[in-house]
Amino acid sequence: MTINFTDIVIVAGNYGSGKTETAVNLAAACRRTGKSVAIADLDLVNPYFRTREARIPLEAMGIQVVLPDRQYLFADLPILAPAVADILRQPADVTILDAGGDDVGVTVLASLAAVLKNKPVRMLQVINAFRPFTGDVAGCLKIRKEIEASGKINITGLISNANLMDDTSVAHIYQGYDLVKQVSAHTGLPVEFITATPEIRSQLDLNRITCPVLTLDRHLLPPWKPTGAPPPSHLKLKT
Amino acid sequence: MAKVLMKGNEAIGEAAIRAGCKNYFAYPITPQSEVAEYLSKRLPEEGGVFLQGESEVAVGYMIFGAAGAGERVMTTSSSPGISLMSEALSYIAAAQCPAVFVNIMRGGPGLGGILPSQGDYFQATKGGGHGDYHLLVLAPDGVQEAVEMTMQAFTLAEKYRNPVMIMGDGLIGQMMEPVEFPDGLKTEPTNKDDWATNGMAHRNSKKRNLVKSLFLDPTALNDNNLALKAKYAQMKKEEVQYELVNADTDYQVLITSYGTMSRVCRTAIDMLKEEGIEVAMLRPKTLFPFPEKAVFDASGKESCQAVISIEMSMGQMVEDVERCVKGRRPVEFYGECGGDIPSPEKIIEIIKALL
Incomplete structure (x- = not known):
């Protein structure tokens, strides 16, 4: 089962649900199928750990990365690059928008409403069952409602990004998947895919999972993880 | 309790709740604003109070007021905000009130930048505010330790009737790690009837308390400073980690x-x-x-x-x-x-x- 997205994909969700890691890896996965891919960092909320930190490996794959001007990269100001509206007017095969967290993070989408109107848009809610406020169905539904109200756009699908970072086990993946399936049952929204690191993915019983699994390589690493290692094989573009 | 994945800032907020802190006053500043966001959601659920002050100067004195009234109280800020609170810190230390201050440091001096820094070491350990006082300063190296130190900070603040500071750089506040909240670190607030202005109606004592940092009589001021000095000597003996x-x-x-x-x-x-x-x-x-x-x-x-x-x-x-x-x-x-x-x-x- 593979992810076969086209057009515009917006990755939203509650604060710290793993939107950026998901968006960056989704961009890489789409690019590997030969499609043209653009990704824009719309996260005006989070001061650290943003898409901009994965820019170099993404660009090396031929993915167009839209960020604020360099001089504003480290500002905590709500700057939306004009290029974002441009790529929405002339989208790539897959255009991914990495939105900010919670309802405040998607406010910016309302300002893009005119450009997004009448375009095919997937609006995906990322859920990590091990984050505060989204450990149960009620919490996930509350976040969904707030995001829809603030972004003025309806969520069309769900993603489970269940993890406790380095402490993640296979059981956590199943637990998160089961929660998102319950949210799906309540809302009728499809589970578009779930995520797992390569090590965890290899241990998953894929018969238990009825949606695609996106392999997730971590890009937003803390500085004490040694650098200089070659980029993860997953990110290498197979030509 | 099972592990959850939390940002340092959120985890510090939750740790304060677990430590029995019901009062949190703050003013937003990157990179620590998530503490306020988190506690503005969570504290009302716990019957606590979150108040955003009109500035860090105001917040400093809101902390002084609540601490003087015997409440467990915390604020969080980042470097320039802590500078604005430094006058209140000096008053709180002089008046011997327990309170917890968290500094999620950003680059300085001046407005500096929003990325992580450890440029406030002198400010935290050598003063910041005026006069002969010290904060007890704890420096976590990750989210789990930030949780544990935040919980311990309230106990230490009450043990010494002295402000305690948690010093984390921006990354400690912004990074995410799996955390647990150890029940063993929960403590009950100590009885403060002996010194706090916690209301005559609520205590079994006719003694009237006065919380102050003004000592016009030179002997009284010297005595107060000697009392503070004795506390710092005790900290050096008992609290080094x-x-x-x-x-x-x-x-x-x-x-x-x-x-x-x-x-x-x-x-x-x-x-x-x-x-x-x-x-x-x-x-x-x-x-x-x-x-x-x-x-x-x-x-x-x-x-x-x-x-x-x-x-x-x-x-x-x-x-x-x-x-x-x-x-x-x-x-x-x-x-x-x-x-x-x-x-x-x-x-x-x-x-x-x-x-």
Whole structure:
């Protein structure tokens, strides 16, 4: 089962649900199928750990990365690059928008409403069952409602990004998947895919999972993880 | 309780709730605003109060008021905000009130930048505000330790009737790690009837309390300062915390480092070990009281050729390290403080240059 997205994909969700890691890896996965891919960092909320930190490996794959001007990269100001509206007017095969967290993070989408109107848009809610406020169905539904109200756009699908970072086990993946399936049952929204690191993915019983699994390589690493290692094989573009 | 994945800032907020803190006043500033966001949601659920002050100056005195009234109270801010609170910190220390201040440091001086820094070491350990006072300063190196130190901070603040500061750089606030909230660190607030202005109706005492920092009589002021000094001496005796890394080897170099920077050093130490180079680290967990004797002892090991303090500053803790090494070994320094955190490879290069 593979992810076969086209057009515009917006990755939203509650604060710290793993939107950026998901968006960056989704961009890489789409690019590997030969499609043209653009990704824009719309996260005006989070001061650290943003898409901009994965820019170099993404660009090396031929993915167009839209960020604020360099001089504003480290500002905590709500700057939306004009290029974002441009790529929405002339989208790539897959255009991914990495939105900010919670309802405040998607406010910016309302300002893009005119450009997004009448375009095919997937609006995906990322859920990590091990984050505060989204450990149960009620919490996930509350976040969904707030995001829809603030972004003025309806969520069309769900993603489970269940993890406790380095402490993640296979059981956590199943637990998160089961929660998102319950949210799906309540809302009728499809589970578009779930995520797992390569090590965890290899241990998953894929018969238990009825949606695609996106392999997730971590890009937003803390500085004490040694650098200089070659980029993860997953990110290498197979030509 | 099962592990959850939390941002340092959120985890500090939750830790305060678990420690029985019902009052949190703050003013937003990057990179710590998530504490306020989190507690604005969570505190009302717990019957607590979140109030955003009109400025950090106001918040400082809101903390003084609540602490003087015997409440468990906390604020969080980042460097420039702590500067604005420093006057209140001096008053709170002088009036001997327990309170918890969290500084999630950003780059300075001035408005600086929003990325991580450790440039407020002097401010936290040597004053900040005026007069002869000290904060008890705890420096976590990750989200779990930030939780534990935040919970302990309320107990320590009440034990000494003194403000306690948690010093984390921006990364401690922004990074996510799996955490648990140990039940064992929960404590009940101490009885403050003896000194707090907690309301005559609520205590079994006719004694009227006055919380103040004004002592016009020179003898009274000197006595108050002697009482504070005695508390700081007791802290030095009872509260020093530090961690030694790779210190059971014949290390050639001793690193002193704290917080996020110490985690990079830890990686560098592991990588150097693979090359056959033994380096140890002493990581102060309390910046005040400083682990004076531990630094003296660790630097005196026969194999140790040099001590180097590695900080996200232009050289602050290194002054305490030098003081404690007492000239027995050369004390070097390496630091960056623009917001980029030195890589393990950079640390390795610096260490090798010493050998």
